[in-house]
Amino acid sequence: MRFIPFAGALFAAALAATTATSAVAATWPARQINLVVPFSAGGGVDNVARVLASGLAKELKQSVVVENRTGAGGLIGGKYVADAAPDGYTLLMGTQTTLAVAPLLHPDAGLDPLKAYAGISKVGSSPLLLVANPGFPAKTVRDLVALAKKEPGKINYGSGGVGTTPHMAMALLALDAGIRMTHVPYKGEQPALTDTIGNQISLMFSNLPVSLPLVRSGRLRALAVSSAARVPTAPDIPTVAESGIAGFEAGTWFAVVAPKGTPPAVVQTLNHAIGRALSDPKLRSTLQNQGVTVQAGSAADLDKYIESEYRKWARVVQQAHISIK
Structure with a gap:
């Protein structure tokens, strides 16, 4: 019997909290x-x-x-x-x-x-699109991994800057694949894309809406998309995960x-x-x-x-x- 007042107090507190929550929901946003x-x-x-x-x-x-x-x-x-x-x-x-x-x-x-x-x-x-200069010897992610293992640190990749999503995605790919490449940071994605097209750097991850038209026009080659599944706008391009880097996903x-x-x-x-x-x-x-x-x-x-x-x-x-x- 001693616990009844305490139980009652708990019930009262819970009821008050519920009432207060309902009041907030009813008046917000004001x-x-x-x-x-x-x-x-x-x-x-x-x-x-x-x-x-x-x-x-x-x-x-x-x-x-x-x-x-x-x-x-x-x-x-x-x-x-x-x-x-x-x-x-x-x-x-x-x-x-x-x-x-x-x-x-x-x-x-x-x-x-x-x-x-x-x-x-x-x-x-x-998602991001992994794109390369059309003259780059690797045509798939598997080719890229094999080439990078053969020539550690010799492949240059670009991004719009340190810590940007394309940079982090490539760093993740390199870790998961056990390879080493050289990062070339730019002040923005567009200059990096320009240099990839011009073959100043070999490849990069790029935002798909920006780079897909460049792939369709033949100015860049697509190796893979970074999402877990293929994207409806480019169903012909494989994912990084299905290209040999199991579980890879970034974007x-x-x-x-x-x-x-x-x-x-x-x-x-x-x-x-x-x-x-x-x-x-x-x-x-x-x-x-x-x-x-x-x-x-x-x-x-x-x-x-x-x-x-x-x-x-x-x-x-x-x-x-x-x-x-």
Whole structure:
């Protein structure tokens, strides 16, 4: 009998928490929501964010404004959101760069994505295309691995800079294949593509929407796509995994996160709204035309995915000795 008052207190507390959660869900959102993009306007991440913002505003019946806060590989915008009030009104359009790679390369920034954010929903992903100059002797990933093992360090590959997704994807491929190549970082993807076409460097991973037209025109040769499955826009191009690097998968992914501590009811409301927005055929078509495969999911699944990506790229950074210095 002594435990009845305590049990009653627990029930009362649970009821109060449920009531408070319901109240939050019923009144949120009451004002404008800011979706922070940690990269410049007009880029791939910004384009995805703006498409999603319009659909999210329609679902929530509230303004959703895209705000660009650039710098430090996305860390400035990322830190801004991490330090914001956890009320659901400040969100981050995150990627593997901001939520995994950049914090690993800039440990002094003091941003731990596993502690700083609450996952809301994954939005989608965009594969990379492994392309080479048409005169490069390797025509497949198996050829590339054999050649690199024969001539360690002699094959030069480009990227848009240290820590970019194409750079990290090639570093992952090299680790998994047990080969060594030489990285040539550029200030942006386009100069690297230009030099691949001009045979100044041999090959590179590139964002598929950018490089596929160059493959179709014969200016570059495609070796493989970086996704786990072949892509509908290029079904004739094999994946890296089916070309001999089992389990390989890399690419640009997009996800919405909020500051850690955001009320579960708000997280759930946002997750459901994003899911509904991404199910709209017109919105899906717009994203697909940008090379994005739509991939919505639960908040819990996103938290697990971010952690797995963080661990994955931490291994690459450590074992490939990647540094911005």
